[in-house]
Amino acid sequence: MKSFFASRNPDENYLRGLTEMPRQLVFIMGCHRSGTSMLYHLMAYTGAYDYISAYDIIKYPGLLRNRLEGCEADVKAAVDVAIQIENNRGVDNLPVGANYPEEYRFLLPPLTPSWFLNVRKHVEKLSFAPHLTERTLSRFLEICRKKRFLDVGNRPLVLKNPNDFYFNFAATHRLFPQAKMIFIHRHPLHILTSYVAGFGSIVDTKNVYAELIDPRYQSLFRSPLRRKLFQKAFRGNELPRLVASVLVRSYRYYLENIRHVPADAYLTMRYEDLCLDAPGHLSRIGNWLETDTQPRIPDKFVAPRNLTAPERVYDAYALYAEDMRPYLERHGYSLFPAANAPKQKYPVDLPSAECIRDKSAAAPHRHAGR
Numbered sequence: 280m281k282s283f284f285a286s287r288n289p290d291e292n293y294l295r296g297l298t299e300m301p302r303q304l305v306f307i308m309g310c311h312r313s314g315t316s317m318l319y320h321l322m323a324y325t326g327a328y329d330y331i332s333a334y335d336i337i338k339y340p341g342l343l344r345n346r347l348e349g350c351e352a353d354v355k356a357a358v359d360v361a362i363q364i365e366n367n368r369g370v371d372n373l374p375v376g377a378n379y380p381e382e383y384r385f386l387l388p389p390l391t392p393s394w395f396l397n398v399r400k401h402v403e404k405l406s407f408a409p410h411l412t413e414r415t416l417s418r419f420l421e422i423c424r425k426k427r428f429l430d431v432g433n434r435p436l437v438l439k440n441p442n443d444f445y446f447n448f449a450a451t452h453r454l455f456p457q458a459k460m461i462f463i464h465r466h467p468l469h470i471l472t473s474y475v476a477g478f479g480s481i482v483d484t485k486n487v488y489a490e491l492i493d494p495r496y497q498s499l500f501r502s503p504l505r506r507k508l509f510q511k512a513f514r515g516n517e518l519p520r521l522v523a524s525v526l527v528r529s530y531r532y533y534l535e536n537i538r539h540v541p542a543d544a545y546l547t548m549r550y551e552d553l554c555l556d557a558p559g560h561l562s563r564i565g566n567w568l569e570t571d572t573q574p575r576i577p578d579k580f581v582a583p584r585n586l587t588a589p590e591r592v593y594d595a596y597a598l599y600a601e602d603m604r605p606y607l608e609r610h611g612y613s614l615f616p617a618a619n620a621p622k623q624k625y626p627v628d629l630p631s632a633e634c635i636r637d638k639s640a641a642a643p644h645r646h647a648g649r
Contacts, residue, residue, distance in 0.1 A: 288340050289340055289341035289343075289344040290340060290341055290342060290343040290344055290425070293343035293344060293347060294343070294421070294424075294425075297421075297424040297425070297427075297428055298424065299424065299427050299428070300420070300423050300424060300427055301329065301423055301426060301427045301430070301433065301434070301435065301436035302433050302434075302435065303435035303436070303457075303458070303459065303568065304423070304435070304436055304438060304455055304457075304458040304459070305328070305435050305436065305437045305438065305458065305459045305460070305461065305568065306438050306439070306443070306448075306451060306455075306458055306459070306460045306461070307319055307322075307437065307438070307439040307460075307461050307463065308443070308444040308448050308460050308461065308462045308463070308545075309441060309444055309462060309463040309464065309465070310441055310444060310445070310465070310467075310470050310526065310529070311406060311441045311470070311474055312465070312469075312470045312473035312474045312477060313441070313463055313464060313465040313470055313550055314463050314465055314550030314553055314554075315439050315441055315463055316380075316439070317550075317553070317580075317581070318461070318463055318553060318560075319380045319437065319439045320380055320580070321553075321557055321560075321561055321574070321576065321580075321581075322437050322561065322564070323380045323437070324574075324575045324576065324577070325561060325565070325572045325573055325574060325575055326573075326575070327434060327435075327565060327570045327571060327572045327573070328434050328435050328436070328437045328570070329426055329430040329432075329434045329435065329436045329437070330380045330436065330437045330438075330439075331380065331381055331382070331383050331386070331422070331426070331438065331439075332377065332378050332379060332380060332381060333358070333362060333375065333376065333377055333378070333379040333381050333488075333491070333492060334354075334355050334358050334359075334377040334378065335381070335386070335426070336381055336385045336386055336492055337358050337377075337491055337492065338354055338355075338358060339386055339422075339425075341354075342425055342429060343425060343428065343429070346429055355377045355378075356377075358377045358491075359376055359377040359378075361487070361491060362375050362376055362377060362379075362487070362488055362491060363375075363376065375488045380437075380439070381492060382439055382440045382441075383410075383411075383419070383422060383438050383439070383440050384410045384440045384442055384443075385492055385493055386418070386422050387410050387411070387415045387418055387419065388414070388415055388418065389495060403521070403525070406441075406442065406522075406525075407442065407445050407446070407525050407529075408442060409442055409443055409445075409446060409447035409450070410440055410442050410443055410447075411440070411443045411447065411450075411451055411454065412447075412450070413454075416454065423436060434570070435459075435568055435570060444462075444529075445525065445529040445532070446528075446529060446532050448460065448462075448533075448536065448540075449532075449536040449539055449540070452539070452540050452544070456544075458544075459544060459545065459546075459567075459568065460540065460544060460545040460546075461545065461546050461547075461548070461564065462537075462545060462546070462547045462548070463547075463548055463549070463550055463553070464547065464548070464549050464550065464610045465549065465550035465551065466551070466607075466612050466616050467523070467526050467530075467596065467603055467606075467607075468588060468592075468593070468596045468600075468615065468616055469550075469616065470526065471519060471522055471523055471526070471588075471592055471595065471596050472587075472588045472589070472592050474522055475513060475518065475519055475522070475589075475592055485500050516591045516594070516595070519591055519592045519594075519595035519596075520595045520598065520599075522595075523595045523596055523598065523599040524599060526599070526603065527599050527602045527603055530603055530605070530606035531606075533606065534605060534606060534609065546563075546564065546567060547610075548560060549610060549611070553581075554581055557574065557576055557581050558574040558576065561574040562574060600614050600615070601614075
């Protein structure tokens with residue numbers, strides 16, 4: 280497995296002279312578990328956009344060499360065989376493969392050397408700290424230039440990394456003022472439940488795909504004590520409260536900073552509405568970006584799962600729900616997804632009642648609430 284991560288840089292000689300950037304950068308911005316991955320997949324499937332793939336990450340040091348020396352297809356096929364050991368990526372049921380759309384954060388210098396024993400510190404760093412900063416800018420530009428060289432059609436490059444949404448989208452806009460942003464929102468109780476369930480699952484069960492994408496993940500399973508601490512955290516009360524508190528601060532940041540992004544530089548949409556009308560959203564995104572976007576949605580791909588909010592997750596959300604009210608109201612959400620008493624179980628991954636009642640909300644809205 281270590282052979283997939285070459286320590287040298289086979290592309291070094293080919294990098295000289297690469298200066299051209301993709302004609303358009305498009306950042307998908309949203310919390311973990313808010314639907315960013317689903318939207319990323321859907322945009323990739325249209326063929327109208329370039330994106331960062333699992334192959335790009337696993338074989339990044341030699342992407343240019345593989346193309347120019349004619350071995351790209353063979354290398355990609357080998358990567359695909361290694362990945363196909365898994366049916367999905369562990370945190371959800373999205374498919375995996377060499378061409379799977381992935382987050383650019385795996386190509387940037389790590390924020391942390393490994394997994395902390397302090398679970399709180401690690402979660403804060405791994406999930407919520409910005410990745411695209413002045414410190415990582417030169418590496419990010421190299422990634423973009425490589426992708427531009429490899430994409431003969433010079434399509435818009437779609438980029439996704441939730442870490443750069445929470446407290447960094449305004450700084451990202453300042454770094455790339457000509458870039459476009461698509462903000463996707465989801466009811467925070469749904470996010471919180473999916474976060475705990477999804478990331479908890481890859482702590483409980485080793486995922487080969489996650490190992491290939493992130494070598495740091497391997498270290499978690501080399502330390503039984505560390506893994507036990509993380510399992511305990513994902514089953515306890517403190518971690519849902521930590522995530523809920525970060526969501527509150529992130530929503531405040533969003534409300535304070537979205538006004539500084541020009542109205543024509545971004546779209547907003549809700550996950551619940553995307554589930555109701557994915558083709559409509561993709562067509563409108565294509566019109567906005569002036570691309571010939573033909574929705575190609577695999578059968579049963581948009582099929583939300585029925586998850587139930589555990590009591591500890593529901594209680595964590597209820598503790599912070601009132602602090603989220605301004606954000607919820609801005610995006611048309613009720614304080615609780617259903618008009619029922621606290622601690623009642625309900626499906627959290629289905630479209631919300633309010634968007635089922637009003638399908639007119641199903642279009643991606645530019646600068647909603649401005």
